[in-house]
Amino acid sequence: MGKVVVVTSGKGGVGKTTSTAALGAAVAKTGKKVALVDFDVGLRNLDLIMGAERRVVFDLVNVIQGSAKLSQALIRDKRVETLFLLPASQTRDKDALTEEGVGEVIDKLRSVFDYVFCDSPAGIERGAQLAMRFADEAVIVTNPEVSSVRDSDRIIGLLDARTMKAEQGEHIAKHVLVTRYDAARASRGEMLSIDDVLEILSVPLLGIIPESQDVLRASNLGSPVTLSEPLNAAARAYLDAARRLEGEDLPVVVPFERKGFLDRLLGRRAA
Amino acid sequence: MNLLDIFKRRSSAPVARERLQVLLAYERRNRSQPDLVSILREEIMAVIAKHVQIDQDYLQVSMDRGETMSTLEIDIQIPNKSAVPLAMAG
Ligand SMILES: Nc1ncnc2c1ncn2[C@@H]1O[C@H](COP(=O)(O)OP(=O)(O)OP(=O)(O)O)[C@@H](O)[C@H]1O
Ligand SMILES: [Mg+2]
Numbered sequence: 001m002g003k004v005v006v007v008t009s010g011k012g013g014v015g016k017t018t019s020t021a022a023l024g025a026a027v028a029k030t031g032k033k034v035a036l037v038d039f040d041v042g043l044r045n046l047d048l049i050m051g052a053e054r055r056v057v058f059d060l061v062n063v064i065q066g067s068a069k070l071s072q073a074l075i076r077d078k079r080v081e082t083l084f085l086l087p088a089s090q091t092r093d094k095d096a097l098t099e100e101g102v103g104e105v106i107d108k109l110r111s112v113f114d115y116v117f118c119d120s121p122a123g124i125e126r127g128a129q130l131a132m133r134f135a136d137e138a139v140i141v142t143n144p145e146v147s148s149v150r151d152s153d154r155i156i157g158l159l160d161a162r163t164m165k166a167e168q169g170e171h172i173a174k175h176v177l178v179t180r181y182d183a184a185r186a187s188r189g190e191m192l193s194i195d196d197v198l199e200i201l202s203v204p205l206l207g208i209i210p211e212s213q214d215v216l217r218a219s220n221l222g223s224p225v226t227l228s229e230p231l232n233a234a235a236r237a238y239l240d241a242a243r244r245l246e247g248e249d250l251p252v253v254v255p256f257e258r259k260g261f262l263d264r265l266l267g268r269r270a271a
Numbered sequence: 272m273n274l275l276d277i278f279k280r281r282s283s284a285p286v287a288r289e290r291l292q293v294l295l296a297y298e299r300r301n302r303s304q305p306d307l308v309s310i311l312r313e314e315i316m317a318v319i320a321k322h323v324q325i326d327q328d329y330l331q332v333s334m335d336r337g338e339t340m341s342t343l344e345i346d347i348q349i350p351n352k353s354a355v356p357l358a359m360a361g
Contacts, residue, residue, distance in 0.1 A: 192284050196284065196288045
């Protein structure tokens with residue numbers, strides 16, 4: 001039985017889709033069978049980030065409504081042969097996903113794949129709740145910034161109350177993935193520190209992804225950064241995070257910025 | 272920008288952390304129970320309605336949350352002409 005991991009955040013634009021692609025590809029590279037499911041119905045983007053946008057024929061809604069088989073809708077990645085994508089549909093009908101339908105699809109995926117990553121839409125409404133509903137674990141993507149941390153806290157509340165696991169009295173494993181971390185700004189005390197974020201959310205840390213041009217370039221090229229530029233800082237951070245997700249005990253190193261002359265002169269300290 | 276500005280501008284992060292801690296402590300407590308202010312509002316309205324007829328809009332209930340103590344502010348306006356005390360009318 002595979003593991004179902006929801007990638008969620010509450011706040012929009014923090015890096016859920018980027019992280020789903022990068023983590024999923026990183027895990028698949030180790031030979032595990034991985035499915036990435038785009039739950040952002042109406043605003044699908046995972047296909048684009050994965051570079052599979054021209055190969056989409058059927059989608060999640062088609063499968064749920066019975067107009068396509070799951071095997072027809074899954075798109076196999078051209079680079080990693082154990083990596084698959086189930087795209088979201090572009091329909092504007094918000095009720096296109098039913099809980100029962102999603103449950104059936106997730107069950108089937110779980111029986112075939114080692115990992116099922118669910119890319120959640122932003123918000124705390126129905127779409128986000130369906131994406132997390134059947135998850136065993138959650139990756140909470142957070143930027144070190146007040147509104148993102150607050151929204152993460154709400155999402156944690158939902159994970160502990162509204163998931164199937166929680167309702168059955170079981171524990172849903174949660175991990176915080178801090179993305180778009182800017183070491184220079186953190187060292188100037190302009191940005192919440194990693195310790196701040198962890199203390200406030202009290203959820204263990206999966207990794208710290210630095211703010212990086214490489215991520216944007218990878219998106220432009222339609223390739224997860226862990227595949228296209230695996231040696232870059234952001235990619236390495238994602239590769240390490242993926243290993244931790246698989247249970248490896250790797251220490252997290254907080255990226256730091258060497259202090260400039262002016263900083264030292266003014267005696268600025270990291271907050 | 273002079274030197275003083277540079278000093279004043281540094282480290283907004285501790286302020287952010289503190290604000291978040293206070294806010295989230297409150298939000299977590301209230302997650303499971305319904306909104307206190309609206310419950311109070313409804314019940315106060317019911318008490319007043321026993322004696323004076325007023326419109327919903329004449330009752331303002333607001334809460335200012337402090338770290339150790341919160342202030343509940345209740346502002347009830349009773350119009351002089353339109354509202355006839357029920358006891359006298361009856
Ligand atoms: N580490 C990073 N460094 C630089 N840019 C990043 C990083 N992570 C994500 N981004 C950029 O941030 C933007 C939002 O990312 P992404 O689409 O993954 O967020 P999302 O949480 O899925 O958004 P939505 O809530 O709309 O689904 C994109 O332009 C992406 O390239
Ligand atoms: Mg997204």
